[in-house]
Amino acid sequence: MSLSCIDGLREKMLGKSQHHKGEKFMRRVARLSAAYFASASVLAFAIVIANTRALADPDEGVLHTHYDGVTNDLLTAGLGKSGLGSATAPTFANPLIPTAEELRRAAIYNNYRALIDPTAGGGYGLLYGPNVKADGTVTASEGLIAGDEYIAFEKHAGGRTRVTMMVQVPDSFSPTAACIIAAPSSGSRGVYGAIATAGEWGLKHGCAVAYTDKGTGTGADDLQNNTVDLIQGQRADAVQAGDDSNFTAPISSKDRAAFNTATPNRFAFKHAHSQQNPEKDWGQNVLRSIKFAFSVLNDKLGRRGLHFDKHNTIVIASSVSNGGGASVRAAEQDDEHLIDGVAVGEPNVNPKFTPQFTIRQGSGQPFAAHSKPLIDYTTFINVFQGCASAAAANATAPLNLAPSAARCASLHAKGLLSSTTPGAQATEAQAIMNNFGLLPEQNVIQPGYWFAYVHQAISATYANAYGRSSVLDNLCALSFGSTDALGTPIALAATPEAQIFGTSNGIPPTSGVNLINNAAPGGPKEERVSTADQDLDGALCLRSLALGRDAATGAALSRAAANQARGIEQGVDEIIANGNLHRIPTLVVAGRNDAILPLNFAARAYFGLNNVVEGSLSPLHYYEVTNAQHLDSFNQFPGYNALLIPLHRYFIQAMDLMYDHLRNGRALPPSQVVHTTPRGAGAPPITLTNVPPIADAPAANVQITFAGGQVRIPD
Known part of the structure; x- marks a missing residue:
């Protein structure tokens, strides 16, 4: 099914005058397409918007599409369970001129598979997936879900932002059991970045789902060709796009030209280079997406005399990773009491440090150096992991393909x-990392993440974001761009650029765009191969900015570097969580092997902070799952599949528990460690015995407690 709209609904929602404004908006998009297509240098990137209608003018910016659930749908973009589970990505009729619907389908496919293990042996189609009903029943269905999708740029009192919001309302939405699930994107992903987690859960349960890319989504500005993404992913000339651009680097044309001469074929990305420190607004982004969902529901169903507000609609703030952290921050900032409950997985939350508690696992020593911000521990890992991967104890770690003796x-x-x-x-090096506060359970996971370039990319992206650095700064001599087989910067090929909205995760390496070391001997080179020691100087530069002093010598930084470090420090101050959930019931699920957001600095630390802040009234229940890590998608790879179980299984349970609590008053289980059983040698298909449920009445020896200023975590 091609994109379509219900014109009658548009008329009723907006009236005749708004209908004409909608046509005006579409004519503007058509002009952008025509102008872009007419340029010989960008002929391959024509914009095609098939049968989409705008519900408002560019200032309102709401695009609405109804999906029939037969040929296309909200959850799978028509691919169904089989298509999402297939290793063969959906294709484009013309790869150089993707339509809006083709880009949407690619985005859903890639974002869905990035957050879960898509293999049957790992649980897809059995524990989770489009064919698994809301009650857990496994069916032969492809799991398509009919309904309406509304997309817009966020607006607030300060005007329009470059934050994309989306609301999906399934046809199964019940006005008598109204619910909204907030689904901010994980990572630096676009607006479909929570489709596999909070999105799928909400749609299956007949809830409206409120998505936001929280200012980190796939906005890719090709500085050389001056092209950007529009809201549905089509490429356009940045000048022609104007305010319709998803993200355009805030630099002058003169500065851009000089930058291109000095460092040609580079990109600016929305998360790293917006100069807005988007993370400071994540909580507000979630709250505004919830308000957008209420607006959509009232516009859609108000003609039937129905009205939805916080008094008659259950609202659960959810998602995982960065999205989970955004939902936690939203609960802290929810002055209007929109949110009824929070259920998140592995949240990227940066708790305020307090010496009023320590963390103790089993019979180990109390750990006092908890609650470090992400920029601290990720730049630390970025310095030492390449060496630690070569440790004898890590010899059999999965995907340990980039250890560096150099x-x-x-x-x-x-x-x-x-x-x-x-x-x-x-x-x-490995001992230094564990003494820093990384759990031994992380050790086997980290080498594969190093090979996949996780901490290198996070360090560079977040240092830029927190410091509000311009792309012109080339912070720590690092920039973003395409490279050839030898690592030399080149222009990104036409096809991946045309499709970047559908394939990118918003942080390099992605869609052919890599991290480039501009200070490499002999000229700029992809960072991974730029020096024998994998650009230790670049890693130490980022670490020094995070510390505010020279990471190797402890000496004071140069004036310029000190200014950059102060900017990062100020940016981090803006994103620190205060631990006050205002008694909103909250469930946090995290994996003990999390190698991106170490528990002592994130989930465990936030549990401790909340207990200090809210004391006996703490609404937070924390479930720590053994043999589970941050990126379930890695579980499909050899080694990981034998060692790890899907944390997603427990995210779903947490959502079920929270919904049952809010709808039916069911008590929430106490905080606990959930002990799982890996699949083992040969990775036989997973069964329910591998992943026991969160227990309603856990034994005392598995309960997580806070007493006497200490978070106690059973082994």
């Missing part, structure tokens, strides 16, 4: 390791 040698040369042999240096 990184170890350089760390020793800079005085950061005392050992003199490569093996001892690697073991020392």
Whole structure:
């Protein structure tokens, strides 16, 4: 099914005058398309918007599409369970000229598979997936869900922002059991970034789902060709796009030209280079998306005499990772009492440090150096992991394909390791990381993440974001761009650029765009291959900015670097969580092996802070799952599949528990460690015995408690 709209509904929602404004908006989009298509240099990127109607003028900016649930739908973009589970990505009729609907389908496919293990042996189609009904019943259905989709740029008192919001209302939405699920995107993903988690749960339960890309979504500005994404992903000339651009780097044409001459073929990305520190607004983005959902529901159903507000609609703030952190922050900032409950997985939350508690696992020593912000621990990992991956204890770690003895040698040369042999240096690096507060359960996960370039990319992106750095700054001599097989910067090919909205996760390496070391010997090079030690100087630069002092020597930074460090410090201050959930019932699920958001600095630490702040009235229930890590999608790979179970299974349970609590008054289970059983050698298909449920009445020896200023975590 091609994109379509219900014109009659548009007429009733907006009236004749708004209908004409909608036509005006579409004519503007058509002009952008024509102008862009007419340019010989960008002929391949014509904009095609098939049968889409605007519900309002560009100032309102709401686009509405109804999906029939047969040929196309809200959850799977018509791909169904089989299509989403297939390793073969959906294709484009003309790869150089993707339609809006083709880009949407690609975005749903790629975002869905990025958040779950899409293999049957790992649980897809059995524990989760479009064919698994809301009550857990496994069916032969493809799981298509009919309904309406509304997309708009966020507006608030300060005017329009470059934040994309979307509301999906399934046809199964029941006015008598109204519910809204807030689904901010995970990671730096676009507006479909929570489709597999909070999105799927909400749609299956007949809830409206309120999405937001929270200012980090897939806005890719090709600085060389001056092209950007529109709200539905079609590429357009940045000048022609104007305010209709998803993201255009805030730089002058003169500065852009000079930058392109000095560093050609580079990109600016919305999360890294908006100069807005978008994370400071994540909570407000979630709250505004909820308000947008109420507006959509009242516009859609108000003609039937129905009205929806916080008094008659259950609202659950949800999602995972960055989206989970955004929902937690929304609860802290919910002055209007919109949110009834919070259920999140592995939230990226940066708790305010207080010495009023320690964390103790099992019979281990109390840990006092908790509650570090992400920029601190991710730049720390970025310095030491390449060496630690070479430790003998990590020899069998899955995807351990990028250990670096040269990184170890350089760390020793800079005085950061005392050992003199490569093996001892690697073991020392691993010990330093664990002494810092990383759990031993992370060790086996980290090497694969290093190979996948996780902490390198996070360090660069967040340092830019927190410091409000311009793309012109090339912070720590790092920039974003395409590279050839030898790592030399080149222009991004036409096809991946045309499709970048549908394929990108918003942070390099993505869709052919990599992190480039501009200070590499012999000229700019992809960072991973730019030096023998994997650009330790770049990693130490980022670490120094996070610390506010030279990471190798402890000396004061240069004036310019000190200014950058102060900017990052100020940006981090703006995103720190205060721990006050205002007694909103909250469930947090996290995996003990989380190698992106270490528990001592994120989930465990927030549990402790909330208990300090709200005391005996704490509404937070924390479920820590063994043999579970941050990126379930990695569980499809050899090694990971034998060692790990899907944390997504417990996210779904947390959502079920919260909904039952809010709808029916069911008591929430106490905080606890959930002990799971890995699939083991050969990774046989997962069964329910591998993933026992969160217990309503857990034994005392698995309960997580807070008493006497200590978070107690059973082994």
